[in-house]
Amino acid sequence: xxxxxxxxxxxxxxxxxxxxxxxxxxxxxxxxxxxxxxxxxxxxxxxxxxxxxxxxxxxxxxxxxxxxxxxxxxxxxxxxxxxxxxxxxxxxxxxxxxxxxxxxxxxxxxxxxxxxxxxxxxxxxxxxxxxxxxxxxxxxxxxxxxxxxxxxxxxxxxxxxxxxxxxxxxxxxxxxxxxxxxxxxxxxxxxxxxxxxxxxxxxxxxxxxxxxxxxxxxxxxxxxxxxxxxxxxxxxxxxxxxxxxxxxxxxxxxxxxxxxxxxxxxxxxxxxxxxxxxxxxxxxxxxxx
Amino acid sequence: xxxxxxxxxxxxxxxxxxxxxxxxxxxxxxxxxxxxxxxxxxxxxxxxxxxxxxxxxxxxxxxxxxxxxxxxxxxxxxxxxxxxxxxxxxxxxxxxxxxxxxxxxxxxxxxxxxxxxxxxxxxxxxxxxxxxxxxxxxxxxxxxxxxxxxxxxxxxxxxxxxxxxxxxxxxxxxxxxxxxxxxxxxxxxxxxxxxxxxxxxxxxxxxxxxxxxxxxxxxxxxxxxxx
Numbered sequence: 352x353x354x355x356x357x358x359x360x361x362x363x364x365x366x367x368x369x370x371x372x373x374x375x376x377x378x379x380x381x382x383x384x385x386x387x388x389x390x391x392x393x394x395x396x397x398x399x400x401x402x403x404x405x406x407x408x409x410x411x412x413x414x415x416x417x418x419x420x421x422x423x424x425x426x427x428x429x430x431x432x433x434x435x436x437x438x439x440x441x442x443x444x445x446x447x448x449x450x451x452x453x454x455x456x457x458x459x460x461x462x463x464x465x466x467x468x469x470x471x472x473x474x475x476x477x478x479x480x481x482x483x484x485x486x487x488x489x490x491x492x493x494x495x496x497x498x499x500x501x502x503x504x505x506x507x508x509x510x511x512x513x514x515x516x517x518x519x520x521x522x523x524x525x526x527x528x529x530x531x532x533x534x535x536x537x538x539x540x541x542x543x544x545x546x547x548x549x550x551x552x553x554x555x556x557x558x559x560x561x562x563x564x565x566x567x568x569x570x571x572x573x574x575x576x577x578x579x580x581x582x583x584x585x586x587x588x589x590x591x592x593x594x595x596x597x598x599x600x601x602x603x604x605x606x607x608x609x610x611x612x613x614x615x616x617x618x619x620x621x622x623x624x625x626x627x628x629x630x631x632x633x634x635x636x637x638x639x640x
Numbered sequence: 641x642x643x644x645x646x647x648x649x650x651x652x653x654x655x656x657x658x659x660x661x662x663x664x665x666x667x668x669x670x671x672x673x674x675x676x677x678x679x680x681x682x683x684x685x686x687x688x689x690x691x692x693x694x695x696x697x698x699x700x701x702x703x704x705x706x707x708x709x710x711x712x713x714x715x716x717x718x719x720x721x722x723x724x725x726x727x728x729x730x731x732x733x734x735x736x737x738x739x740x741x742x743x744x745x746x747x748x749x750x751x752x753x754x755x756x757x758x759x760x761x762x763x764x765x766x767x768x769x770x771x772x773x774x775x776x777x778x779x780x781x782x783x784x785x786x787x788x789x790x791x792x793x794x795x796x797x798x799x800x801x802x803x804x805x806x807x808x809x810x811x812x813x814x815x816x817x818x819x820x821x822x823x824x825x826x827x828x829x830x831x832x833x834x835x836x837x838x839x840x841x842x843x844x845x846x847x848x849x850x851x852x853x854x855x856x857x858x859x860x861x862x863x864x865x866x867x
Contacts, residue, residue, distance in 0.1 A: 467731040471716045483716065483730035593714050596699040598675070598692050610694045610741060614731040 352406060354423050355389025355557065358632040362424035364529045365431050367552040367564055368392060370446050371417055374401065386556040388423060388632070416566060417446055418552055429497070432528035436536075436548040436568040443569050445576050447583040449554070449562035454594040455633030456531040456553040456561045457602040457625065462590055463533050463551045464525050464617045466506045472589050475509050476582075479518070482507040485614035492624065499624055501525040501617040522546070527621055530630050531555060539570040547571070549583075558633045559600040563587060605637040653754040653808050653822040654678065656780055656834055660686060660755070666710065668701045670826035671757055676746070677701045678755060681708050681721035688757045689724055690744035693717060700743065710743075719743045753778055754822050754834065778820065781835040781848050786856050788863040790825045793833070796859045797821065815851035817844050 356362060368385050374396050377383040382393035382404075393404045394412065403410030403421055411422040415431045436442060452459060462468070467485050469478025488504040504523035510516070524536040524546065531553040536546040548568040553561050565583050574582075603609055604626050611619050626637055654669040660680040668691060669676035675691035677700035691699050693712040702713035709718040709727060717737075718728035724743035729735070747758040786793060794804065802812035802821065810821040818838035826832055835852045837845060 467715045470730065471713060480716070480730070481733075484733055485731040593698060593702070596702055597697045598699060599697065603697070609696055610738075612695070612729055612732060612738075613735075 352390045354387070354405070356423070356632050358630060359424070360628045360630045361388070361530065361555075361632040363422065363426060363428040364531065365413070365415075365420040365422050365427060366531060367554050368394065368419045368421055369554060369562070369564060370448060371401075371414055371419055372446070373419065385554070387421060388555060389557045392421065394419060416550065417444065418564065418566065432496075432498070432532065434534070434548075434550065434568075437566075439568060441570060442548075443567070443571065443576075445567040445569065445579050447565040447567060447580045449564040450584065450587045450591065451560070451562050452591050452594050453560055453600065454597065455559055455601045456555040457630075457633045458594055458597055458600065459553050459561055459563050460527065460531060460533050460551065461602065461618050461621060462594055463535065464501065464527070464621060465615075466504060466523070467614050468593070469506060469508070472593055473586055476586060476589075477508050477510075478506065479509045487613070488616065490616045490620045492620065496528075497628075499525075499527040499617070499620050501620075525617060527624070530625060530628075530632075541572055542570045545570050555633060599635065601633055601635050603635040604631075605635070608635075650758050650760045651749065651756045652759065652824060653834065654688070654757050654824050655755050656783065657686070657750050657753050657755055658780065663705050663708065666701050666703060666705065668699075669755075669757070670824065670830070670832075671759055672825050673827045674759055675699070676757065677703075677710070678748075679705055679710060685722065686748045686750055686755050687721055687724075688746045688748040688755065689719075690746075692743075694726075694741060694743060752820070752822075753780070753836065777838075777840045779837045779840065779842065779845060781819070781837050781845055782852060783832055783834045784852055784856050785826075786831045786833055786859050787829060788831055788859045789828060790823065790831060792863050793823065793831050793859050796855065796862060800855060800858075811838075814855065815844070815847040817841070817848050819848060 366387060368387055373383045374394060377395040379395050382395040384391055384393050390405055395402050401412045401414055403412035411425045413420050416434050416437045420431055470480045470483045486505055489502045491500050493500060502524050505520050507518060508521045509518040521538045526534040533551045535549045539545045539547045547570055550566040552564040555561050567579055604622055652671040654671055655667055655678060659667050662680050662684050663682040667678045669678045677689045677691040679687050681687060691701055693700055695717055696714055698712055698714040700710055700712060703711050708721045711718045716730040717726055720727050724745040726737040726741035729737050749756045797810050802810040805811050808823040820836045820838055822834040824832035837848050
């Protein structure tokens with residue numbers, strides 16, 4: 352079987368197929384099997400090196416940040432994105448594993464980049480009516496890295512993490528490294544001068560089914576792993592029914608199909624960037640409308 | 641049945657009127673593949689909208705009614721009754737919403753205990769379709785989903801002795817009791833049959849319900865299996 356994807360921009364990316372822990376008991380005879388871009392891939396470790404196959408064909412696989420990554424075309428457009436916080440001193444690395452969502456990977460990432468939904472979808476966790484205003488923030492495209500950044504973002508949050516008991520205005524930075532990989536940096540509750548980092552790594556099973564994996568690089572020294580993981584799963588669990596009720600499931604990239612407002616500057620930049628790099632997997636391309 | 645909207649097949653019965661409470665719930669409906677969000681404003685006027693927020697495509701049936709507006713579940717954008725105009729974008733509480741920003745809305749009418757929608761544009765004004773409810777007291781039995789096409793369903797209804805009084809309405813007898821059946825053509829392969837019993841005898845409702853269920857089994861049995 353071949354990857355069910357003609358979109359070169361995605362085939363040349365690094366796509367995750369889950370945490371490395373999936374390979375714990377995998378072997379060539381009983382490999383870890385998972386669906387990526389409509390095809391079943393098999394992975395295992397031999398002599399400490401990750402092996403990946405699509406049918407008999409070897410896959411270009413790498414381990415990074417406790418996750419498994421495949422470049423489906425075998426010729427990546429660039430190296431795996433840098434994630435310096437993963438190695439940051441004093442940070443705890445906590446893998447939250449994934450949650451399955453019946454939507455496009457692009458819809459998932461756009462949701463991750465969005466603050467406006469906090470008071471509604473994550474009421475009493477990440478936002479609270481009537482503090483619904485999204486203040487102006489800055490969006491920049493890093494041409495050299497081919498990444499998008501949203502900076503100077505801030506939002507009032509009643510409860511920013513499991514260890515938070517009072518509300519505060521939280522600073523955010525968002526970063527899109529690939530169409531299906533993004534990071535969020537936010538005020539660390541226990542060290543307000545620092546930013547915690549949350550990675551969102553999307554595994555597209557097909558154009559309308561994904562697993563959204565989440566990895567934390569946190570300064571929090573109060574919460575247990577279980578607290579932090581369950582907080583993230585609560586948040587993702589609140590997003591899931593929204594994401595599964597967006598029509599169509601694939602993201603329409605044509606102008607005027609979905610109407611943004613000022614606070615959607617990051618989403619507008621993300622969609623424009625997808626259009627420019629020609630990403631169509633999980634999208635309804637502008638040209639087809 | 642003189643009182644139903646009569647303009648051919650442009651008016652579709654979609655849900656029983658009593659499903660909708662004033663300024664409260666949002667009901668999902670379908671007509672020929674079009675997904676609908678149906679609700680009632682505080683004056684009691686039925687609203688039939690495209691079930692899709694213009695912002696991010698979120699189904700509006702996930703939202704809630706605030707005063708006379710429907711609030712989308714994703715970002716809390718609010719859309720006013722009678723036109724679907726966006727009035728509130730909570731992310732920008734101090735800026736007016738763009739003037740042209742609207743949910744797509746459809747013409748609606750309530751006749752014979754059912755909500756009707758006209759998908760055609762421009763559609764005849766609902767007031768032209770209004771008529772006094774028919775004199776018979778009617779008891780609602782049940783809405784049943786049927787995996788079949790409209791044509792397949794009509795054949796079985798006719799074979800059972802029911803008679804089409806308009807494109808989507810059949811009358812006749814089930815379990816020996818007079819009934820009226822409204823058909824909603826939800827999609828090419830899914831139909832809703834809204835079964836009403838003509839006459840006030842509540843005791844016979846279970847029998848009519850059983851007969852309607854049996855009818856569904858017959859329709860689906862005669863329908864080619866679809867994947």
